[in-house]
Amino acid sequence: MFNRRNFVLGAGAVSAVSAAAVSKVAMAALPEPVLQTRPDTMPPLVPTSGRPYNPVVTLNGWTLPWRMNQGVKEFHLVAEPVVRELAPGMKAHLWGYNGQSPGPTIEVVEGDRVRIFVTNKLPEHTSVHWHGQRLPNGMDGVSGLTQPSIQPGKTFVYEFVARRPGTFMYHPHADEMVQMAMGMMGFWVTHPKAPNPLISAVDRDFCFLLSAYDVEPGAATPKIMTMTDFNLWTWNSRVFPGIDSLNVRLNDRVRIRVGNLTMTNHPIHLHGHEFMVTGTDGGPVPKSARWPEVTTDVAVGQMRQIDFVADEPGDWAFHCHKSHHTMNAMGHGLPTMIGVDSRGVSEKISKLIPDYMSMGERGMAEMGEMEMPLPANTLPMMTGQGPFGGVEMGGMFSVLKVRKEQKPGDYSDPGWYAHPKGEVAFEWDGAMPAAKRAVAGAESRGQSMPTSAAPAPTELKVRKPNSHAGH
Numbered sequence: 001m002f003n004r005r006n007f008v009l010g011a012g013a014v015s016a017v018s019a020a021a022v023s024k025v026a027m028a029a030l031p032e033p034v035l036q037t038r039p040d041t042m043p044p045l046v047p048t049s050g051r052p053y054n055p056v057v058t059l060n061g062w063t064l065p066w067r068m069n070q071g072v073k074e075f076h077l078v079a080e081p082v083v084r085e086l087a088p089g090m091k092a093h094l095w096g097y098n099g100q101s102p103g104p105t106i107e108v109v110e111g112d113r114v115r116i117f118v119t120n121k122l123p124e125h126t127s128v129h130w131h132g133q134r135l136p137n138g139m140d141g142v143s144g145l146t147q148p149s150i151q152p153g154k155t156f157v158y159e160f161v162a163r164r165p166g167t168f169m170y171h172p173h174a175d176e177m178v179q180m181a182m183g184m185m186g187f188w189v190t191h192p193k194a195p196n197p198l199i200s201a202v203d204r205d206f207c208f209l210l211s212a213y214d215v216e217p218g219a220a221t222p223k224i225m226t227m228t229d230f231n232l233w234t235w236n237s238r239v240f241p242g243i244d245s246l247n248v249r250l251n252d253r254v255r256i257r258v259g260n261l262t263m264t265n266h267p268i269h270l271h272g273h274e275f276m277v278t279g280t281d282g283g284p285v286p287k288s289a290r291w292p293e294v295t296t297d298v299a300v301g302q303m304r305q306i307d308f309v310a311d312e313p314g315d316w317a318f319h320c321h322k323s324h325h326t327m328n329a330m331g332h333g334l335p336t337m338i339g340v341d342s343r344g345v346s347e348k349i350s351k352l353i354p355d356y357m358s359m360g361e362r363g364m365a366e367m368g369e370m371e372m373p374l375p376a377n378t379l380p381m382m383t384g385q386g387p388f389g390g391v392e393m394g395g396m397f398s399v400l401k402v403r404k405e406q407k408p409g410d411y412s413d414p415g416w417y418a419h420p421k422g423e424v425a426f427e428w429d430g431a432m433p434a435a436k437r438a439v440a441g442a443e444s445r446g447q448s449m450p451t452s453a454a455p456a457p458t459e460l461k462v463r464k465p466n467s468h469a470g471h
């Protein structure tokens with residue numbers, strides 16, 4: 001059983017400011033800022049004050065504890081530079097909130113009066129926009145338009161009633177391109193105060209934000225002027241294999257909430273199950289407007305809430321379907337080498353450079369198999385070891401682990417799925433019949449109309465994949 005105290009103590013790395021600072025902060029009537037230094041998925045923060053609700057689990061993240069002050073939920077966000085581990089082997093110098101990028105998830109209940117103190121420890125001004133919320137115009141956080149920006153060293157107060165339940169996010173509305181490229185964002189969930197016909201109860205409720213960075217191999221700070229050509233595609237500022245799996249119990253009703261703060265859309269795809277999009281940042285989707293999907297596109301600035309029953313045991317891939325978003329940096333600028341005969345070239349170059357390898361002749365999978373020398377603080381482009389070998393992924397990829405044995409409330413990783421006998425694809429070792437080829441000369445075959453003049457015969461000469469010689 002987790003309560004707030006257990007959460008704070010049990011998490012270990014959650015650190016409040018020192019005792020001396022606490023008393024100073026208390027005198028100033030500010031809630032003490034709670035910081036998180038680890039990138040692990042923290043257990044759900046079960047509420048111990050205010051209306052009860054079923055808390056969310058933030059993938060590789062955590063929920064911000066609050067202080068109840070005369071019926072108002074008070075939170076303290078600190079905008080500051082942070083060091084975020086994107087995956088073991090790579091740390092990025094980002095901007096975030098309370099020690100991490102993304103910032104902590106804020107969870108409240110419909111009808112709650114919420115007061116958020118925002119302290120700016122960045123080198124430039126900022127503001128916080130509460131994406132999707134109904135609130136007084138002056139609390140909307142658009143610097144210059146609805147408030148003066150929060151200067152470095154200053155603390156601003158936002159206060160409003162969380163009027164509608166749903167899935168929201170927060171992010172700066174000041175020097176936005178830079179501050180979001182640096183990782184400033186966080187999740188917000190407003191739980192319904194009473195049973196809502198369009199918001200069904202679930203057993204597990206996960207959330208994460210999509211963000212993208214452009215970090216040169218070997219560097220640690222994102223390039224802030226990048227507009228579209230990002231090279232690290234993250235879920236909550238983590239990339240595969242650094243993204244935790246989503247671990248559930250067989251037949252759990254599962255909800256996953258996704259918000260997109262990158263500069264492109266992401267078709268989020270789940271294997272083995274169909275889901276319904278049950279909500280957006282605009283609210284719950286009417287039942288008549290829901291249909292089953294296995295992929296849902298999350299456009300820029302959008303949020304999607306998907307619901308499904310996890311009734312198929314196994315390790316199910318869950319990822320963005322843009323294949324270059326399931327890769328890490330290093331992928332750019334390499335020519336396509338499939339089918340190119342570079343045997344002689346490799347030999348000649350390796351006389352001069354003994355370690356030379358020509359890459360990509362048989363596809364790119366070999367890049368996942370081989371340990372190429374990389375600059376320090378750089379992740380392999382495609383990596384990850386599964387129970388059957390290399391997974392050859394990066395970026396926006398994780399695994400939904402559905403297990404009969406997973407205990408209610410247990411979010412720990414159960415390890416790899418033990419497949420029932422005879423349920424794994426296997427190599428055919430019987431006879432191979434000769435392939436039947438199409439008859440040449442039938443000019444209308446495979447097209448709707450005959451060509452007016454017979455095309456000149458052409459043949460593309462491609463060297464077939466053969467041995468791995470030379471690698």
Ligand SMILES: [Cu+2]
Nearest residue numbers: 266320322325
């Ligand atoms: Cu994507």
